[in-house]
Amino acid sequence: MFELPKLEYAYADLEPYIDSRTMEIHYSKHHATYVTNLNNALETLKDIKTRSIEEILTKLDAIPEELRTIVRNNGGGHYNHSLFWTIMSKKGGGRPSGSLEDAIEKEFDGFDSFKDVFTKSAMGRFGSGWAWLYINSEGSLRVSSTPNQDNPLMDGNKPILGLDVWEHAYYLKYQNKRADYIASWWEIINWTKVEENYSKYA
Ligand code: MN3
Numbered sequence: 001m002f003e004l005p006k007l008e009y010a011y012a013d014l015e016p017y018i019d020s021r022t023m024e025i026h027y028s029k030h031h032a033t034y035v036t037n038l039n040n041a042l043e044t045l046k047d048i049k050t051r052s053i054e055e056i057l058t059k060l061d062a063i064p065e066e067l068r069t070i071v072r073n074n075g076g077g078h079y080n081h082s083l084f085w086t087i088m089s090k091k092g093g094g095r096p097s098g099s100l101e102d103a104i105e106k107e108f109d110g111f112d113s114f115k116d117v118f119t120k121s122a123m124g125r126f127g128s129g130w131a132w133l134y135i136n137s138e139g140s141l142r143v144s145s146t147p148n149q150d151n152p153l154m155d156g157n158k159p160i161l162g163l164d165v166w167e168h169a170y171y172l173k174y175q176n177k178r179a180d181y182i183a184s185w186w187e188i189i190n191w192t193k194v195e196e197n198y199s200k201y202a
Contacts, residue, residue, distance in 0.1 A: 001049075002038055002039055021172055022168075022169070022170065022172045022173060026081075026168060027081075027085065030168055031077070034073075034081065038070075041074060048062060053079045057076060057079055058153050058154070060072055076154070080162055084162055087161050087193050087197075088190055092191065093187040093189060095191065099198065099202065100194065103140075103202070104141065107142075114143070124145065125146075125165050128165070129147045129150070129165055130146050131143070131144075131165060132144055132151065133161040134157045135160060135198070135201045160194055160198050165178060169181070
């Protein structure tokens with residue numbers, strides 16, 4: 001059975017960038033529902049439900065067709081949000097350092113240019129979805145966006161940073177102003193965690 005991971009901070013800790021009410025609903029309602037729906041969908045799949053969420057999403061073909069979309073959406077929802085909570089911190093913001101800084105420099109011509117590419121990707125996602133920084137199969141950093149609760153794992157890539165651009169992630173505070181939400185989010189990115197994710201896969 002998959003479980004809602006414990007949050008490493010209080011709902012109010014990401015204020016004023018992400019408001020407490022949004023955090024509470026997003027975590028305790030939206031994420032919790034993905035976990036419940038995922039567990040329900042996997043209930044009869046004895047061989048599958050013992051796998052890690054990463055393995056399930058990397059091999060969605062193993063899921064019987066009638067359950068595949070439910071597992072894709074809710075398993076993706078569980079994985080994406082589990083990552084999302086960890087890459088934010090009240091002590092976040094600033095820039096990455098070390099090998100991740102070097103890789104960003106190499107692939108994107110510097111942090112400011114990376115930030116620009118990522119923001120454009122997040123802004124360009126029509127409707128609900130995510131923007132990602134991930135490592136591709138050649139070990140290079142890439143930026144992309146995905147619809148719904150899809151993620152780079154589903155294409156055999158390794159996500160290290162993700163931004164939720166569903167309206168439920170920002171509407172209470174920012175209404176339709178996704179650009180303002182994205183601009184605020186840069187102030188709370190936990191680069192230490194993103195660097196850890198990078199080292200794990202690179
Ligand atoms: Mn969400």
